[in-house]
Amino acid sequence: MNSMDVNGDSGAIPLTPRKTGPYTDAACGAMCPRWAPPGAAPADSPGKEWVEEMKEFEKKPSPNREPSSEGMKGLSKFLPMTDSNYRRRLTEYEVQVQDLQAYVRSLETETVRLRKKVEDAPRETMVLENKLREANRQLVQSFNQNEKLVNALYEAREQISSLREEVDKLCAPPSTYGVYLSVNEDGTVNILSQGRKVKVNLHPSIKPEEIKPGQELILNEGLNVVEAAGYEIQGEVVILKEVLDEARAVVTLRADEDKVSIIADPLRAARLKVGDHILMDGKSGYLLEKLPKSEVEDLMLEEVPDISYEDIGGLGAQIESIKDAVELPYLYADYYREHHLAPPKGVLLYGPPGCGKTLIARAVAKETDAHFLAVSGPEVIHKFYGESEAKLRKIFEEAERHAPSIVFLDEIDIASRQGAVGSAEVSREGVQRDLLPIVEGATVTTKHGMVKTDHILFIASGAFHMSKPSDLIPELQGRFPIRVELHSLGKADFIRILTEPENALVKQYVALLKTEGVDLEFTEEAVEEIAAIAVEVNETTEEIGARRLHTVMERVLDTLSFDAPELPDQRFVVTAEYVRKQLSDIVKDQDLSRYIL
Template identity: 45%
Template sequence: MSQLTERNSKLVDTLREARSQLLALREEVDRLAQPPSGYGVFLEQFEDGTVDVFTAGRRMRVSVSPAVESGTLRRGQSVRLNEALTVVEGGGFERTGEVSTLRELLTSDDEEGPTRALVVGHADEERVVWLADPLADSPLKAGDSLLVDAKSGYAYERVPKAEVEDLVLEEVPDVDYHDIGGLFRQIEQIRDAVELPFLHKDLFAEYELRPPKGVLLYGPPGCGKTLIAKAVANSLAKKVAAARGDSAPKDAKSYFLNIKGPELLNKFVGETERHIRLIFQRAREKASEGTPVIVFFDEMDSIFRTRGSGVSSDVETTIVPQLLSEIDGVEGLENVIVIGASNREDMIDPAILRPGRLDVKIKIERPDAEAAKDIFSKYLTANLPIHADDLAEFGGSRSTCIDAMIQHTVERMYEETDENRFLEVTYANGDKEVLYFRDFNSGAMIQNIVDRAKKSAIKSVLETQQPGLRVQHLLDAIVDEFAENEDLPNTTNPDDWARISGKKGERIVYIRTLVTGKNTETGRAIDTANNTGQYL
């Protein structure tokens, strides 16, 4: 009897398992036999429970499955439809489409906020689109790029402007005035031009004095133009924060928009002008919060040349007026200062340089001996490893030893000896002049000399196991730096090269190098006066 009972229970289990497998197979067959589902875009919901969807190129009013809570559907959302065109499932939002530019937000009288937008698409085609729910609450402004589905007529998201991000370096600089050496007078000038109007607006208003709109920093390469611009932004941020009562220095905030000048140029007509408009639009947005904004154009002569001076193009005829309209157009620049830097200020359009635009012109000159000492002191500090022999020579005083090393190095750089002769230039009137390396010195060259000396000190440690920087390392670095500059003068157009290097005045027609170097070679001519070209 027990065996029959056990056999019966096994049979029941087998039948139950077979039945469950048959049900699973039937469900699979039914699923495979179902017709394909369609998709649409949810548009609007009505009181009777029906909804409008956009599907297959037309607008349709359909029912909603009880399994779907109609209150959870959002405008622009994708929905799945069965064969009877009933909404059976809610989906996400479209992630692909066309990129259009927002021109204007549209609001109807019966709407609480903007639900539509006027956008401009490819080939300047205008259309009005709906704003999907995720976009309806976003702060939008004219000029934003929107992702648009042309079929459903919905804009889904704001697309970052990668092209402008590539051209603008938006940062809060950490450079301080103390990091800049040898430019005391220039720093005072730019502080008077930029910081005073921001910090003492009431006094400027009382005296009816208009603050400058822009500053031009011009001078030879490597002399600190970009450093000064960054230091202005940093100092201005700290002083504005202090004036507002912000106790924490980290709360100090300003923006430094560093424009990569040559990359603004675009082969398509109107693109460069559009980028300039977007840059100043960005500056106005940041400045509207009361935060100082500095728009810095490096290599300004590359994009804002004198109109009519182009040899193969005339792009500057429209780029220059665009900048002029942004600086002093109908829409003012509040809390925004424009700073330009150039080593060929003579090539910048005069309309930009006139008073009322770039009001203040500050020349960043090459450092003299005193300025060079100050620059050296920024890179040669008492906490550097110093050779024991050099320390012993000055009684073990690190600061005295460093000062003596700087003094000896500067004297070597600035003395008028045959070793320091660099060029002999011939002017158009036949006069000749000998130029020394000191005439072409710069802060960048001084930094390079110190870096060479430090590298030599490291190699000495590896070779002789005697650590420390010596004055001889600095003197050798000077010789190496001078020797590397021997072949750098451009003799094809010597007058142009001289202008970039900071030598202005009588036109130069011939250049001859006089570098003797370590091996005391005789000077040699590196060009002839026969190839005059269009500049000579």
């Protein structure tokens, strides 16, 4: 670029015309009328195009062509010197350009620094990630160590606690036991301790309602309850004589002394019967436990009979014979003693199975208000082979304790059967001979001790279908002077059994289905048909007497009983036709009758 001289006085500016570049003559002329070349038309608004061009120039700086301050200063030489406004503005632009140049240099420096940081960022990130992983590993390790330390601390604490408890137990004074009696209104309780009745306090953790009568309690030095224990497991064996109420009972001690004892809470829910063996705490007098039956009680079928003559269907003539022979001596014992008449000591009932022998014996016991001991003959003969006589002696001792008593020897025909050589025949004969003095009714001496039998009525029964009463040894036959033969039950007997007794089978099934919402009714013809079929099956298969009615009735009503829940609020009438429909096929087939009916 050629140098230029600016004359501020004359205003003449010798110029070399510029035809190219941002500062052409036309552009300069546009900015100032005095700048315009010869022949150029003066601009209407001098300087406007120049300002716009300068703005565009500032917006598009070239990275390779940075505007220099010398160039900007040189530009001011071409401006009219008389126009101070333009000079001032140009100076401002020059200052701004210099500031921008400084700012650009700082940005370039910052860009270089940032570019370096960007290049270093992955490496720093990797270092930080490694540090983070190491920190996590150390954290997990510290957590595991902390868990171990916590567990060790808990174990040490438990060990210290258990050791402290052991030390306290070893250092604690001996505790006293007492038996709970009752609770008072003020929250205290009455206990029995060392034979004395004491009123003591309860530990706050023990609720009075949690303690039951007869329960043992642990006492501290001040005789206050600190812990509830269980129940005593040892004591005296007593025999229950009478239950007074829910909490009290009369028992018989070993010396035949009676004592009123309190029933412990666990025993109050049990079904107690006269003659039960009870465990009694000798110190407190509480009845704690019902003991299992002895060997003698295992032989007994029933202790207290609950069947009267009215519960027996049929057998009217046989019942009258029994009443005359058995009941009169017991009901009018004074007259018998006055006239020196000895009451009979033995009654023998014999007949086919199921004809009512056991029912008659139970009814006799109930009518005479005698204690009833029913003994199964097969159990005496077979189960206790070689010990039958000893078992009988124990039975008679039981009868003596509950005098007056009736001993019912069921299936006595077992003892009369003749066995093969080497069989139990010796035991059978031994049983019969041991029965001789016992049934006679006196205090007799046997090889097992003294037995008193004058308070016992013996009723023996047997089917004697494999033997006859005459097969008994003659001496024993004489001990049963009253013999009542019971015949097979017929249709009329079965009808009475089905309908007359209070617990008749027909009434039982009607009540049973009533619970299912079904009104059951039997016609007279249906009852007669059931009785007739029972008689027929007994005659064609096996004689089991009235027991056949149970199987026949069950077979007749099994379908109805199964469908009863689906027949609510309905009425069903059992007719003779329905009975035949249910049983005809089975009755015709004797094999089915044998195993089903």
